[in-house]
Amino acid sequence: MSDLLNITIDGRPCTCEAGEYLYDVAERNGIHIPALCRSDAFEDHRACCRVCIVEVEERGRRKVVTSCVYPVERECTVYTNSEKIAEERAVTLALLSKRAPESETIAAMAREAGGAEGFDRLVTLDGEKCILCGLCVQACDSLGTGAISTVNRGVDKMVSTPYDKPSADCIGCLSCANVCPTGAIEYAQDATSRTIWNRTFELALCERCGSPMGTKDAVHRAAQQAGVEEPRICDACRKRELADEMMHTYRYV
């Protein structure tokens, strides 16, 4: 086991292993650091929303770091909401609000941060929710389908499928939409189909209760990756079936 370090976060003594990310240590100790582009789904973090900044005091020096990717290497004192951090975080969130004015999450965080002055002259991107953190692309890549990516660069950068056309690689699994911190990826779903990234997928329905289990492509892929047969009934029905079987086996009926 690696060495344990004693650090102080907002006056609270915490213990962690060397190399652990500061954000993880804080969360484990019940200290909440606001963040957008950090997801528990991945081990490597984007560190691009810059909302999770904190001030670290090490060897008598204070510096601002992004806590989601800052590994604790030595004993230190951390301030998650010092005057400097509060001000910088408010500026970051004010800029993000300009970038993604439709996001209620960001609006709420910006309000909580107290707002920042002097950004009225900046253009607001009407109708935008995306902050281009790239979590959706990371999710799509790690699922192994790689259907979406960031396209163009600079002010034209966006997330899309190749040539903005419906992608044959997409399986409609919603990993991208679910991981998005601002709900920027839109999709529509009715009783039998789901539409995302301009493509409509047929849903796989539970043979017993008829509830959707995901798109046929996604169910097929999940089963293929797990090396099992495709499920015909949903999780809830399967559990019920198993419970019934157990009851009969152990003669509770």
Add this chain to the structure above:
Amino acid sequence: MNDTDRASKITAIIEAYPADRRFALAAMQDMQHEFNYIPEEGLVALADYLDCSKAHLYSMATFYKALSLTPKGEHIIKICNGTACHLRGSVNLATELKRILDIEPGQTSADGEFSVEYVNCLGSCALAPVMVVDGVYHNKLKVDQISGIVESYRTDDSKDVVSND
């Protein structure tokens, strides 16, 4: 160029490299050089060969200015718009090219012969304003020289070579 020719050229370009993702950019540059753009079938074939997603290559192809996903002209005119060239009137060169070719920087002429684009500093500030046509530098340009340069590249046979399929 017919489809079979194009397909075999794409295969030749791709297979000149080992099937390793770090060669993606090199292969795409070769395609750009061969076709003046990256055809969609080239992108798909490369993704298959390198066993990576089409989206990944599309992301790269849209990121680099040197790569284009739409056909570029036979002759590529680059107007330097670095600070020195800008101050010495690179905008006037663009205006003159617009008058002659009826295209803005970033566009390709209808006959597929010329593409005009702005580039940032070419490092030849002492020669400002600079315009590069097919890799040849034309320096300390005056507006009245432009049409002569353009005409020298406009050849009759090039019209037969370019196809807009």
